[in-house]
Amino acid sequence: MTEEFKLRIFTEPQQGATYDDLLRVARTAESAGYDAFFRSDHYLRMGDASGLPGPTDAWLTLAGLARETSRLRLGTLMSAATFRLPGPLAISVAQVDQMSGGRVELGLGSGWYEEEHTAYGIPFPPLRERFDWYSEQLEIVTGMWATPSGSTFDHEGTHYRISDSPALPKPVQRPRPPVLIGGAGKKRTPELAARFADEFNLPFTDEDTARAQFERVDAACREVGRDPAEIVRSAALVLCVGRNESELARRAEAIGRDVDELRANGLAGTPSEVVDKIGRWRRSTGITRAYLQVLDLTDPDHIELVASEVAGSLD
Known part of the structure; x- marks a missing residue:
């Protein structure tokens, strides 16, 4: 059976948003029928945005939304392996999964934005070492969730050593919450996806690049x-x-982007244009989910328009 195509709302609150802003967007998304609400996991603005009133923590936000929504899937694109120790991360995600009744998904990446690390005192080792942290974190988090209750979990790695962990609490979802991996790395990223991913996501790229990377992931899967x-x-x-x-020009201006550039590189245009572009992506790359990056969080009509005139036209 072919999986139903799903539209998910994806926000970037480090650009400037309070928890209440995110709650309004999540509730709008839920009432409009979207499948999920995801957010980035960043602590510093990018570009010319003010970032005011300051960052919100991704997993604190999702814990709140877990209690204030009832149907939406909730997750991160992507949490950085540099931000949290793997044991506490496994606890946080499992707890939010419990708080939501089993609606959480963990997107985990290696971390890339050096400035936010220096701004908040977070270690930022070279890429190779970050990837080593990342690989071990995936082993530990998924290993803890998979450990039967009453048993213990051990890990002897280069960067993390765990002994006699009760590996509690357990998430509601079994065998575990879905794990998302993404990115354009040509070797280690597909290898990690083959070992750990339930979903592979490619952000802000073109169809040809996406198709090639999905093929690398497929090859890595076959190899194992x-x-x-x-x-x-x-x-x-x-x-x-x-x-x-x-209306399109007004929305592009609100996020500081050019209409022609958005048409070329994003999901932009009239509803019928966007339906056509999603169709091309589906045929070309085989995606079954699209994360819609909503940059203006003060425009609920935008979210509702897409729900009514785009989602309803996808076959």
């Missing part, structure tokens, strides 16, 4: 004896939709 079809394919693209050119 895993069916590539077990991994969901998804993409994240900036969203800017208007009923007409005037």
